[in-house]
Amino acid sequence: MSTPISPTEFMSAAPKSVSGSSPWAARYAIELRRVFLDHAARAPRTLQQHLGPSELGVECDRQVVGKMAALPTTNHVADPWPSIRGTALHAWAADAFTEDNERRGLLRWVAENPVVPHPDHPGTSDLYDAVEQSVDDHKFLGESSMAKIRKGWPRKYLVQLLLYGLGYLNLGLPVRRVVVAAYPATAASLDGLYVRDHEFTSDGYTLLPENVDLLELVFRQTAERRALADQVLAGDLRIDAVNASPDNDECFFCPFYRPQSAKDSGPGCPGTAAASTPNG
Template identity: 30%
Template structure:
């Protein structure tokens, strides 16, 4: 094989370049650069993952997962923001959109940006742009999963304390990434302040344990935190064959 033919064979295709472009763009966004815990993570059942995150431990799996679903989700959230803003302008103020809230207001700990608050029925709304498998699971089980469910209630607590409103329900709207708006699934339940506060209390207790164990100075002590496998492939500390104390093989 000639050198020119060899160069052509190993040269990246446009698909390779595109994947790299999307990865680089995704990694540069503020959401990807964020390291502090937000409402979307407070319901994760794995104590070890939470402890490592609270300690701001070095990530070994920062590129976990394909960036496209997240990018499409961000685009979808932007679209919904525009659609609801147009509704407000035409029919009057109904929706509070993209509000930064903190469940520990005025402290900024665990703060996040709530998608929407519906003033008509005091509902906190969270948009999820889901793939086919997740859409099927939600339709079948009528269950958004512990992460999304806890996130919604923490946002509601943040709205209560930051915006001074009185949430009555949480509503998670699953919109299919491939499909039609008629295929959307709306899950909702009454706002449960106790659920939100329990999630925050748990994380604060883990933070105290990290401090008491001096785990930052003695990272081998992170192994004392129980591991509860859930979506390990997306965990920033996951490595199938760990090479250091900040890495976890998962379950």
């Protein structure tokens, strides 16, 4: 069971004031950070209205329904720096694999390719390996997240990769396995790179039964969540009436997380903080 995070802990995790060697340097640091934050807030992924494969596997109905309904953000604490870093590293990786094709005179790697596993939820797959017939996703992770991926598949990652794999099957390309390549983003070397694979088809084209079952479940959940989002938009349903699945790994980065709402009944979802209140 996740340990609840209190509103005090939540606020203490807010970005600290940047600093410098002099009053001028401290002021300049604020200006530099502003440019990063403004640019991150206007990134295509941030402004994206539809949900892609990376979000459909999230277990919390409330988070996904809120995104589908495009509700206003209430979480103003989560810092975009990990996302900024991840975006830059993804671009670097795409260049690296594309140039590997050129250096070797082969067309093995297909980087950053659009796929459509579901008509309403297209996405962009990080990498397709034509030699291994695998669909790969780059994850640039801190050590705690690296430890979790070594233990097993987080559901949202597995769903994301199955959807990407289905997208490539829809393009007529064979996919034998799906892969998460977890890179140690905060380590001093690539020695900690960890790869987790999952068999996708029996012959490149025939989905294994367990993958069919999970994809069908996700598509049913997606349709149900869309229906709930429509009710929220029509004013027939309050978002706090939608089922929530509090989780420390998800709540802090959820756009609707606001632990204070457990006490003041204001906007936002209390998430894990609800467990620390008498009525939670």
